[in-house]
Amino acid sequence: MACTSANEQLFDHLVRCETRLYNAVGERLKADHGIVASQFEFLRYLGRHPRSRVADIATTFAVGIGATSKGIDRLEARRWVRRVPNPEDRRSSLIELTPAGRDLVAAAEQTFREQLETLLAPAITDDQARTLMPVLAALRHALEQRNIGLPTG
Amino acid sequence: MACTSANEQLFDHLVRCETRLYNAVGERLKADHGIVASQFEFLRYLGRHPRSRVADIATTFAVGIGATSKGIDRLEARRWVRRVPNPEDRRSSLIELTPAGRDLVAAAEQTFREQLETLLAPAITDDQARTLMPVLAALRHALEQRNIGLPTG
DNA sequence: CCGAAGTGCATGCCACGGCATACAGTCTAG
DNA sequence: CTAGACTGTATGCCGTGGCATGCACTTCGG
Numbered sequence: 391m392a393c394t395s396a397n398e399q400l401f402d403h404l405v406r407c408e409t410r411l412y413n414a415v416g417e418r419l420k421a422d423h424g425i426v427a428s429q430f431e432f433l434r435y436l437g438r439h440p441r442s443r444v445a446d447i448a449t450t451f452a453v454g455i456g457a458t459s460k461g462i463d464r465l466e467a468r469r470w471v472r473r474v475p476n477p478e479d480r481r482s483s484l485i486e487l488t489p490a491g492r493d494l495v496a497a498a499e500q501t502f503r504e505q506l507e508t509l510l511a512p513a514i515t516d517d518q519a520r521t522l523m524p525v526l527a528a529l530r531h532a533l534e535q536r537n538i539g540l541p542t543g
Numbered sequence: 544m545a546c547t548s549a550n551e552q553l554f555d556h557l558v559r560c561e562t563r564l565y566n567a568v569g570e571r572l573k574a575d576h577g578i579v580a581s582q583f584e585f586l587r588y589l590g591r592h593p594r595s596r597v598a599d600i601a602t603t604f605a606v607g608i609g610a611t612s613k614g615i616d617r618l619e620a621r622r623w624v625r626r627v628p629n630p631e632d633r634r635s636s637l638i639e640l641t642p643a644g645r646d647l648v649a650a651a652e653q654t655f656r657e658q659l660e661t662l663l664a665p666a667i668t669d670d671q672a673r674t675l676m677p678v679l680a681a682l683r684h685a686l687e688q689r690n691i692g693l694p695t696g
Numbered sequence: 697c698c699g700a701a702g703t704g705c706a707t708g709c710c711a712c713g714g715c716a717t718a719c720a721g722t723c724t725a726g
Numbered sequence: 727c728t729a730g731a732c733t734g735t736a737t738g739c740c741g742t743g744g745c746a747t748g749c750a751c752t753t754c755g756g
Contacts, residue, residue, distance in 0.1 A: 396672055397659040401564065403679035408561035409605045410683075410692030411554065417692070428742080444705060452562045457743045459706055464742090481704045481751045506550040513685030518678045519549055525671045526556035530563075532666030539563030539570070543745045581712085597735060610713045612736055617712090634721045634734045696715045 411509060418505045423498045428453075430498050432461055433487065436471060437495045441484040443476065454543035470494055564662060571658040576651045581606075583651050585614055586640065589624060590648045594637040596629065607696035623647055 394402075416427030425433070432447060439446070448458040462485055465471045470491035473483035487495065510519070533539065547555075569580030578586070585600060592599070601611040615638055618624045623644035626636035640648065663672070686692065 395656060395659075396676065397663050398656065400663070400672055400676060400679065401568070401659055403676070403683045404557070404561050405565060406605070406683045407679055407686060408557050410686045412558060413605060413692035413694060415554070426742085445703095452559070452566060454744055455705065456707075456745075459704095460742075463706085479704080479752075481749095483705085503548060503551065506548075506554055509686075509691060510550050510553070510682075512689070514678070514682050518681065519553055521674060522678050523549065523553060523556070525667070525675050526553070526560055528671065529667050530556045530559045533560060533563045533662075536665070538662060539566030541566060541744060543743090579712085598733095607714055608735065609715075609737075612734095613712075616736090632722075632734075634719095636735085694714060696713085 414509055415502060415505055418501060419498055422501050423494060425494070425498065428461060429465060430502065432458075432465060433470060433491060433495045434499060434502075436485055436487050437492065437499075440486050441474075443482045443484060445482070447485070449540060452539050452541065454541040456543045457541075465491070567662055568655060568658055571654060572651055575654050576647065578647070578651065581614060582618060583655065585611075585618060586623060586644060586648045587652060587655075589638055589640050590645065590652075593639050594627075596635045596637060598635070600638070602693060605692050605694065607694040609696045610694075618644070 412427055416430075419425055419427060419430050423430075428451070431451060435447060435450060436442060444458050444462060445455060447462070448455045451458075453461075462471060462473070466473060469488055471485050472488055473485055476482045476484045514522075565580055569583075572578055572580060572583050576583075581604070584604060588600060588603060589595060597611050597615060598608060600615070601608045604611075606614075615624060615626070619626060622641055624638050625641055626638055629635045629637050667675075
């Protein structure tokens with residue numbers, strides 16, 4: 391009974407790797423740009439998916455709608471994003487980066503890439519990375535397909 | 544510049560997989576046992592590493608000391624763990640499961656295994672899992688070795 | 697058209713983690 | 727032995743996310 395199944399080991403490794411990487415990236419982003427990791431992810435997403443709705447962001451990152459709405463509030467307060475009315479559905483807004491937001495994302499993405507390189511290069515070989523990629527992509531796809539792990543709100 | 548490097552993709556996949564799995568596992572643990580995922584992780588760790596100190600738990604899970612101390616407070620309030628004086632260093636305590644805690648862990652681990660199986664079986668083949676394991680283990684080891692991603696407090 | 701059901705989002709309350717600080721206990725130089 | 731540095735933990739304040747709720751708008755059945 392004290393044995394640890396393959397699934398459990400997989401889960402543990404996955405969670406520990408993610409936690410430390412996410413912490414380390416966030417630490418750097420906060421130091422260099424004054425944003426936390428989740429804000430960076432929102433901004434980066436908006437750079438790549440202009441005119442998104444709150445719900446789109448929420449499902450992408452598997453966080454609740456409320457939390458996402460408040461996250462956007464904070465970015466809006468800092469003038470990095472703007473809510474514009476959605477002509478196709480007046481219940482929602484479309485979120486877009488401001489010019490200042492665009493500048494920030496560009497700079498932060500640079501920092502992000504450097505930090506990732508610093509973190510991963512000594513920790514994992516290119517071969518290992520190539521091995522990892524398709525499996526994680528498939529896992530991610532399967533989880534998203536089945537709507538697994540989406541918070542309520 | 545809009546290109547996404549291999550490192551970035553890896554990071555994204557890793558973070559999304561972890562978030563959704565962790566959410567889904569936590570959801571189930573909360574529903575069946577009234578504990579959140581982080582509490583489960585603490586309890587399970589204590590089952591496997593009796594007489595641990597707060598700092599041991601903190602570094603294992605890459606959370607701050609303060610947060611860990613408060614997490615143990617909550618478990619202690621529910622009578623699942625106990626702080627016993629550390630004879631070798633009176634600044635710290637050793638944390639151990641109570642009998643009730645032991646029972647809870649056993650039941651929760653059962654739920655955890657079932658849920659993991661439910662989540663992973665349709666999402667990833669055994670071959671893929673076998674591929675993933677050593678790479679994630681190596682990555683985790685490298686990150687821990689270099690003390691990456693440990694919060695301040 | 698109209699009302700009821702459904703959908704998208706904002707907001708309030710609470711739990712939890714980060715960080716700074718405080719303090720007790722330990723270690724080290726002399 | 728002892729002063730000062732150090733270490734391990736607890737605690738307070740704050741930011742952030744979850745969940746429940748409320749409201750505006752949309753859609754659907756008639």
